Amino acid sequence: MDIERFSKISSDPKLTREQLKTMRANALSKNKLEHVRVAEEILRERFSEKSQKHGGDRTPTTAVFRGQTAFFESGKEVYIWLVNQFCGYRKSVLSEYDQ
DSSP states (O other): OOHHHHHHHHTOTTOOHHHHHHHHHHHHHTTOHHHHHHHHHHHHHHHOOOOOGGGSOOOOEEEEETTEEEEESSHHHHHHHHHHHHHHHSTTHHHHHHO
């Protein structure tokens, strides 16, 4: 399915959060990253919840590392995931700079 058709279908206000998540998962399984981005954007616009913790808002964020895409509810979660991914990819990264 081309991106224009996917955008039109996923923009339907009748779609539930679960249906959009399924569309996102299907796109991700087919490595259609632009489709994933569209679905995530619509999910954020329609279903994001504001967090009152620490008086600030959480920012839903998408991260990509070596072709693997992941969606998180906050920048902090993305940062932790990226550090873990990088440490798994290059195990000596922290010990090199510790010396």
